[in-house]
Amino acid sequence: MAGASVILIFAGVVLSLITIVSLLIASMGRLNTDQIAISYNMISKKLSRDVQASGLHLNAPGFKFIIFPSVFTSMEFDDISCLNHDGVSINLDVTLQFQADPKHLYDIVLQFKDFEGYKKILYATGRAAVHDTCAHFNTTAFQSMRGYFQVKLLEEMKGTFSPFYAILRDLQVNNVRRPGDFETAVKDKEAAKENIKIAENERPKLLTQARTEYQKALKQAQIIKERADTDSNIILNQADAEAQAVRTRYTLETDTYAELKRKMQLSVESLLNYMAIRVIGSSKNDVYINLKSPAQDIYNEENAFLFILETTQQKLYDGSKNFFRKLKDSTISNETKSLPIISCCSSMHCTIPIVSICDYCEKQYCSNHLTPCLQCNKTYCPYCSTNIDEILPCNITADQNEQKINVQYKTKPIQDEFIIQFTGYYNTITRSNYLTRVFERNHVSYEIIQRNNLLQHYPSDFDIVR
Structure with a gap:
């Protein structure tokens, strides 16, 4: 019996120790360095x-820590x-750092039970604070x-x-x-501002360039104007x-022609x-003569006219042989020269200046080619002095009867002949x-009718062609 009692006592002691140890273990709690807590039985x-702060704590058995950071x-x-x-709807992210006040941890636990409940209330309160604060700012202010x-x-959060x-x-x-549209508008606005700034910065440079170009253009215009x-x-x-040369030339030519007209009468x-x-x-070029239509008179055999044949030196020898000689030489050499008007002798190949004129034909001759009339003391050219009796008597013979020849003739038209x-x-x-030049240029075949009379060797102003 004694042994059984010992065993029972020993078992009781062991159980007591186990119980004490268990209670000690249940009464102890540990908190980390970033934790605080209050105990709840x-x-x-x-x-x-x-x-209670960080560390090992002994409390009444059956307690637990309500932990907060x-x-x-x-x-x-x-x-x-x-x-x-x-x-305008604005979306944003907000981050904050908070801590429960250790002095009021008991009240916090009474109201919110633990940290999770406490955090939920703070989150809801914080969102409301964000909405309230956002309502006080416009879109640009963000x-x-x-x-x-x-x-x-x-x-607002505090x-x-x-x-x-x-x-x-x-x-x-x-x-x-x-919003996307607003962001686009803001970006465009900011870009416009940047462009304005760039333009303002570039403005002095461009103004300087424009002024330089303007001054350059003014100088160039002045140069062009002065050159013009x-x-x-x-x-x-x-x-x-x-103009003065032309006026002088025409004045000289006019005076020369006037002098020529006066001297040659x-x-x-x-x-x-x-x-x-x-x-x-x-002229170097071809000369086309305006040809007049020939007159063709028809007379019958009954018509008869009195033809007074008055042969005059003016008709037979009008124009200067010396001039035709120079004109022919100029035509052959194809040279166009302005022939100066020189008052020279009208006799062929004579270049002695004129000193007098023929009293009958009024041609200009030198003294070597004028013959004085022994009867009337007038001077005549070689032709007039040779034919003076046939052409016209001088003043001494003026009282003689003029010889007139009455000629009766008939005319009829001739086909294909023209004057x-x-x-x-x-x-x-x-x-x-x-x-020849005129007809060949116009491809016309022709034939010049040769004259067979006393005047065929003298200059004439017409020809007959067939």
Whole structure:
């Protein structure tokens, strides 16, 4: 019996030790360095007011720790959508760091049970603070006043978390997202501002370039104007000189023709014929003569006219042989020369200056080619002195009866024969050359009717062609 008692005593002691150890173990708790807590007795349902820090703690059996962080904890509000002052939806991310006030940990546990419940209340309160703060800013302020918005939100959060005994240390606003159209408009506006700044920076440079080009253009215009003025002055001076030369030439030519007309006692028509002959003779190009239609008179056998044949030196020998010689030489050499008008002797090959004129035909001759009349003391050219008796008697024989020859003749039209009239008196070779050139150019076959009379060796103003 004694042995059994010992065993029982020993078993009781062991059980007591086990129980004591178990109770000791159940009464002890450990907190980490980043934790604080208050104990709660689950048996007596009592909450301790003492805040226990990190380390090993001995409490009444059946307790548990209600643990809170002893350091600041981050809370993130991701993609919060709020309406700003303009009614535009803004999305943003907010991160804050908070800590439960250890002095009021007992009240916090009484209200929110534990840290998880406490954190849920703070999260909901924080979102409300974000919405309230966002409503005070317009859309542009989120871009231009980002720092001020963050400060205002931190103050709003502190005021909101204060009734919950939360200590708020810092807050960050990240990734503010405005509507796409607004972002595009803002980007365009910012780009426009940058372009304006660039333009303002480039403006002085461009103005300088424009002023340089302007001054350059002014100088160039001045140079062009001066050059044009110089050229115009040169042209005007040349034109004045040429005009003066032309006036001088025509004045000299006019005076020369006037002197020629006076000395040779020519009529205006005779002077014009003389000038036309010179123009034709000095021309390099072909000369086309305007041919007048020949007159064709029809007479019957009953008609008869009195034809008074008055042969005069003016008709037979009008025009200067010396002039035709020079005209022919110029035509053969194909040289166009302005022949100076020189008052020379009308005799062939004589170049002695004129000193007198023939009293009958009024041709100009030198003293070597004038013969004085022994009866009337007048001077005559070689032709007139030879034929003076046949042409016209001098004053001494003027009282003699004029000899008139009455000739009766008949005319009839001749087919395919035409009279070609020239504008002056030419010799046979010159007339033939003119006709040959005109008819061959126009591909016309012709034949010049040769004359067989006393006048065939003298210059004439017409030809008959078939």
